Amino acid sequence: MMWRNIARFSKASGRTGGSRRCLSTAIPGPCIVHKRGSDILHDPWFNKDTGFPLTERDRLGLRGLLPPRIISFEQQYDRFIESFRSLERNTLGQPDNVVSLAKWRILNRLHDRNETLYYRVLIDNIKDFAPIIYTPTVGLVCQNYSGLYRRPRGMYFSAKDKGEMMSMIYNWPAHQVDMIVITDGSRILGLGDLGVQGIGIPIGKLDMYVAAAGINPQRVLPIMLDVGTNNQKLLQNPLYLGLRQPRLEGDEYLEIIDEFMEAAFTRWPKAVVQFEDFQAKWAFGTLDRYRKKFCMFNDDVQGTAGVALAGLLGTVRAQGRPLSDFVNQKIVVVGAGSAGLGVTKTAVQAVARMAGISFAEATKNFYLIDKDGLVTTERSKLDPAVVPFAKNPAEIREGASIVEVVKTVRPHVLLGLSGVGGIFNEEVLKAMRESDSCKPAIFAMSNPTLNAECTAADAFKHAGENIVFGSGSPFENVQLENGNVGHVNQANNMYLFPGIGLGTLLSGARIVTDGMLLAAAECLASYMTDEEVQKGILYPSINNIRHITAEVGAAVLRAAVSDDIVEGHGDVGPRDLSHMSKEETVDYITRNMWFPIYSPLVHEK
Numbered sequence: 167m168m169w170r171n172i173a174r175f176s177k178a179s180g181r182t183g184g185s186r187r188c189l190s191t192a193i194p195g196p197c198i199v200h201k202r203g204s205d206i207l208h209d210p211w212f213n214k215d216t217g218f219p220l221t222e223r224d225r226l227g228l229r230g231l232l233p234p235r236i237i238s239f240e241q242q243y244d245r246f247i248e249s250f251r252s253l254e255r256n257t258l259g260q261p262d263n264v265v266s267l268a269k270w271r272i273l274n275r276l277h278d279r280n281e282t283l284y285y286r287v288l289i290d291n292i293k294d295f296a297p298i299i300y301t302p303t304v305g306l307v308c309q310n311y312s313g314l315y316r317r318p319r320g321m322y323f324s325a326k327d328k329g330e331m332m333s334m335i336y337n338w339p340a341h342q343v344d345m346i347v348i349t350d351g352s353r354i355l356g357l358g359d360l361g362v363q364g365i366g367i368p369i370g371k372l373d374m375y376v377a378a379a380g381i382n383p384q385r386v387l388p389i390m391l392d393v394g395t396n397n398q399k400l401l402q403n404p405l406y407l408g409l410r411q412p413r414l415e416g417d418e419y420l421e422i423i424d425e426f427m428e429a430a431f432t433r434w435p436k437a438v439v440q441f442e443d444f445q446a447k448w449a450f451g452t453l454d455r456y457r458k459k460f461c462m463f464n465d466d467v468q469g470t471a472g473v474a475l476a477g478l479l480g481t482v483r484a485q486g487r488p489l490s491d492f493v494n495q496k497i498v499v500v501g502a503g504s505a506g507l508g509v510t511k512t513a514v515q516a517v518a519r520m521a522g523i524s525f526a527e528a529t530k531n532f533y534l535i536d537k538d539g540l541v542t543t544e545r546s547k548l549d550p551a552v553v554p555f556a557k558n559p560a561e562i563r564e565g566a567s568i569v570e571v572v573k574t575v576r577p578h579v580l581l582g583l584s585g586v587g588g589i590f591n592e593e594v595l596k597a598m599r600e601s602d603s604c605k606p607a608i609f610a611m612s613n614p615t616l617n618a619e620c621t622a623a624d625a626f627k628h629a630g631e632n633i634v635f636g637s638g639s640p641f642e643n644v645q646l647e648n649g650n651v652g653h654v655n656q657a658n659n660m661y662l663f664p665g666i667g668l669g670t671l672l673s674g675a676r677i678v679t680d681g682m683l684l685a686a687a688e689c690l691a692s693y694m695t696d697e698e699v700q701k702g703i704l705y706p707s708i709n710n711i712r713h714i715t716a717e718v719g720a721a722v723l724r725a726a727v728s729d730d731i732v733e734g735h736g737d738v739g740p741r742d743l744s745h746m747s748k749e750e751t752v753d754y755i756t757r758n759m760w761f762p763i764y765s766p767l768v769h770e771k
């Protein structure tokens with residue numbers, strides 16, 4: 167029996183409010199539907215396939231539209247898992263890409279047909295399925311999206327829709343939307359500009375929101391903002407599904423995104439918007455533009471920064487040193503884009519706070535490398551965002567290579583967010599053997615797998631078996647020659663963004679503050695025990711993603727209360743939130759996580 171014990175979440179109730187309320191209590195409350203007959207069978211939100219009981223078949227006009235035998239949810243679940251395992255057996259030995267896409271297709275078909283069953287198999291098998299619906303396979307899906315396309319998911323707002331967005335937003339069928347993930351497709355993972363094909367990323371991120379944060383799937387909205395693409399291959403592809411024009415720039419670009427934000431928040435003033443995979447200039451530009459006005463955050467800049475900070479603090483603990491020693495860690499960051507700069511800035515702020523020194527003083531132990539090598543003050547046309555981290559060329563020369571910097575600095579941590587696969591080559595990794603740390607840390611955080619700065623196996627082989635290792639996409643643990651296991655951490659923002667979104671939503675915070683983001687990072691950093699951290703395990707297993715998300719969500723909510731920006735959620739007002747203890751907050755968050763079980767459907771005209 168593959169069915170998992172759901173006791174832990176069986177008391178979780180659906181969120182309140184909205185006209186399509188589906189409660190997921192142990193004895194599930196009814197769910198109101200406004201359609202009947204085959205319209206229900208074709209609606210993945212309500213469809214139960216052969217699982218409709220006889221009474222519902224009568225009530226909803228389904229008699230005769232389904233085979234007579236009623237199959238239980240458990241049987242449907244087992245049947246799906248069996249077909250998935252049989253696909254695995256039948257594709258043994260085939261190229262990885264072929265197998266991954268075949269797995270994605272079978273999951274996607276279920277997603278399109280029956281969301282309750284889809285999310286149940288996803289939640290119960292998150293370790294196996296996250297690499298398919300999220301990184302790395304989601305990257306492959308985006309690359310092949312125009313060919314894989316069968317039916318729409320989410321909404322598309324294009325440059326041609328200027329002036330129409332306020333009415334278009336009402337085309338979305340759900341009355342309530344809680345979480346929106348938006349991309350303009352300009353920097354999809356480390357794969358560059360994929361134009362409209364980038365829609366796969368908001369879809370995958372929102373799948374994680376449902377799986378990890380228990381956001382009701384009826385209340386999520388993936389958004390593709392199609393402002394053109396500069397990807398010539400796509401522009402020349404006759405099957406490309408996006409606008410065939412170069413990307414809008416400057417004010418023309420901003421007018422489109424401004425219009426979308428106004429439209430979205432006019433219809434759903436309580437929604438939380440996550441920006442995802444925007445090229446650096448627009449990632450920072452839009453964050454500055456909207457973060458004080460709308461309830462939004464940028465996952466690549468802010469979510470990644472928190473996950474990386476938790477990892478960096480974990481490496482200090484892994485060395486058996488007190489956290490205060492973080493101020494002495496020498497950290498080389500390779501990649502000075504939206505993610506690399508977000509991480510560096512947050513880590514420097516943490517050092518400044520801990521040591522009681524200025525931000526400028528706290529940059530001393532940080533070294534930033536971009537495509538032109540080490541960033542120093544000598545560089546002509548220095549990007550204003552990197553100025554604070556530019557080194558004095560008297561220390562190391564302008565443009566020094568990664569290996570040169572590693573050999574000179576002997577850093578405690580080498581962290582990659584460059585999008586360039588294999589850039590931590592044998593020479594670089596071997597140079598890390600001379601690190602000043604007894605447990606050097608290597609984070610190859612770029613996605614998807616082929617874009618990781620190095621593989622886990624190479625890191626342990628060349629940099630030494632005593633390292634701590636993290637990667638953005640999953641790798642198998644490594645069997646070391648000394649008989650131990652080299653643990654692979656998935657240093658991915660998936661450990662934070664679901665909790666940031668959920669805590670923000672359930673607090674009714676007006677905006678996402680630095681305090682909320684810091685609380686999320688600190689919660690993750692303190693989640694693992696000393697014993698685990700000393701084994702090199704910095705983040706929880708993805709199997710515990712709902713638990714860590716509830717904790718992170720609670721930390722975010724409590725920080726929002728401290729910042730005095732909460733308006734409450736549903737029947738729970740700001741005063742109720744402020745009176746909750748830490749445990750009560752975690753309980754409140756957990757009770758509000760949606761959990762997939764079939765609710766009785768009741769028809770209402």
Ligand SMILES: NC(=O)c1ccc[n+]([C@@H]2O[C@H](COP(=O)([O-])OP(=O)(O)OC[C@H]3O[C@@H](n4cnc5c(N)ncnc54)[C@H](O)[C@@H]3O)[C@@H](O)[C@H]2O)c1
Nearest residue numbers: 355356446502503504505536537584585612613638658659
């Ligand atoms: N693990 C995670 O949670 C996570 C989160 C966000 C981003 N990422 C990954 O990080 C990567 C970068 O994302 P981004 O948004 O910062 O992209 P970006 O395009 O904004 O930045 C890339 C940076 O890498 C630098 N770079 C390019 N080639 C280089 C080279 N040969 N040597 C050194 N530096 C080089 C560029 O100069 C630039 O500063 C992507 O692969 C993305 O998938 C991972």
Ligand SMILES: O=C(O)C[C@H](O)C(=O)O
Nearest residue numbers: 301355443466613658659
């Ligand atoms: O999508 C991911 O897996 C992490 C991150 O947001 C990225 O852009 O790579």
Ligand SMILES: [Mg+2]
Nearest residue numbers: 442443465466
């Ligand atoms: Mg991203």
